[in-house]
Amino acid sequence: MKIETNIFDFDEGIVLENGTKLSSFKLMVETYGELNESKSNGVLLCHAFSGNHHAAGKNADGLVGWWDQLVGPDKAIDTNKFFVVCCNNLGGCSGSSGPTEINPLSDEIYGKNFPQVSVEDWVNSQKMLSDRLGISKWHLVVGGSLGGMQALQWAISYPDFVNKAGILAAAAKSSTQNIAMNEVARESIRKDPNFCNGDYIKNNKRPKDGIKAARMLGHITYLSEKHMNLRFGRKYQEEGSKVSGNVDFEVENYLQYKGEKFSESFDANSYIIMTKAMDGYDIATDSKTLEKNMANIKASLLIIGFNSDWLYPPARGKEIQIAAINQNIKSSYIVLDGEQGHDSFLFHSEKYSKAIKNFIGS
């Protein structure tokens, strides 16, 4: 599989949904496979909250991409046939313009001054990337969770530029409970004294403790209760392998380990920006307006929900499907069991891969 990683500079800048203008910006982009002559085999992957441009294969650090189970030669999204593109979203912390990057206007790190972006902003910046790549119509735009929101928004914002949209473990808006969970996570980050009111980089600090607690909570929402119970139950952690002296149960050790690891790499300001974008997303305030806003969609939709997902349960996908039906949009709605809770969208299963493969080929 041919993999290329490139930075694309957009010196024309972008006006964000909230009115702020980024006078210029850059996107970190990874591509898999090759664009055909008619430029009709493009597949755009939209990443979830903590994802990035590295979706498949191994990178220089030996790290496997977040969707490697489904993207590659002969996989559900077949890189022998398709030119697959994934970019780190604006506001992220993996090379695209965001809080950890230099503000070209001030030559200082953006830090807390990076503006709040939205799902719509990401889609608009991805559209600029499409133009740069010369792709006038994506064969497929697809993503899970926050990525699914982007796929849906693509179909709404650019109806003539999307052939198919795959909306996986996603919703047309964040729920009250989604917002509440994210606010607790942000509270942990903001109250970490090393957060320095968002200026931690300037102060040579990192609010690791806050990010860790936030991610521990995140992991509870990503796993299903059933899966958590099957995997850990009430088993006690063995003495020699405790990552912290306060740990009693295996599940505590797992969360401590996962949280600590994540806190070493993810940026706190990005965490806040990404979750605020997620919370803020709402195609409509009620189903009627959801329909109205979906009225212009020309793409056919594949909506997949997972029974074990309690962050964006299947009922949220169903809302999108009902609106699609009422607007005569070609759409399929599939509910799979998914052993991994919300995270099920990341993992291969026969039914799941087949559903995506069939949708691409249909």
Added chain:
Amino acid sequence: MKIETNIFDFDEGIVLENGTKLSSFKLMVETYGELNESKSNGVLLCHAFSGNHHAAGKNADGLVGWWDQLVGPDKAIDTNKFFVVCCNNLGGCSGSSGPTEINPLSDEIYGKNFPQVSVEDWVNSQKMLSDRLGISKWHLVVGGSLGGMQALQWAISYPDFVNKAGILAAAAKSSTQNIAMNEVARESIRKDPNFCNGDYIKNNKRPKDGIKAARMLGHITYLSEKHMNLRFGRKYQEEGSKVSGNVDFEVENYLQYKGEKFSESFDANSYIIMTKAMDGYDIATDSKTLEKNMANIKASLLIIGFNSDWLYPPARGKEIQIAAINQNIKSSYIVLDGEQGHDSFLFHSEKYSKAIKNFIGS
């Protein structure tokens, strides 16, 4: 209603489940109504995680008790008929021996050195209180959530001393997800720099930020998703009434407000002890052993679950009911809707109050 608040000293001490001995201890106790001559009208209320001895009426600060909607003259638990007793549990922070009290052996605040207590320890200390009160058999022992675990444990530990046990919004053990949520809360507390490794009182500090984040998470688990959605939805908080500049949505404002308020009064070491006691409770590792451990119960049981409760959902009550049936224990299992999620056990509703009243009178 006659209300008395007293401290009971137990100079004989108590050996805890983990082997530690408290050479002496005290319990802060509140009573409502009057004990009859035959001492047969005693009702013991067991409080939940953050509750205390003040269950009904108004205290000196004008604060209404946590179960005032159900306890009082002519209420579900009628103080005209019953002598109702409630004590702050060992390890709490409302006057009973706990981390904020003086260790009589050292004349210093216990702080982080207060030993880990268990549900069984609470029941044993409450049994000592019963003896002191001269109550040889409680007409009813009842509680919700962690209080329900104590009521169940009373029926198991002291089968001859309990006539009826009311187990409300409770479970025979904490689930993996319960433990996981509590661990995130404890993580927030421990990593607050003002926690000082548990020695914050000595250092004249209070880990308010950590307790606040912990309680915000708690409130998400106490409310049902449906109730949260109905109450707050995706409504934005008005500018003038935001409790923090980072707040966008009403639900964020609510959590910030509730968390802040709680952090002003509750003790961090108590938070850790109480949640560890909750996590550690498990009558059995499987339903067969649950049955075995319930075999000696002589009390009749009322088990109530609430459909909107996702912390201890009705299925957890059903497990207790099934074990009771298999052991020929007289028991009733009722599932109510409960608009308040897990917290529904605190609030009066006609069906709920009637169920408890009928059970007491049956």
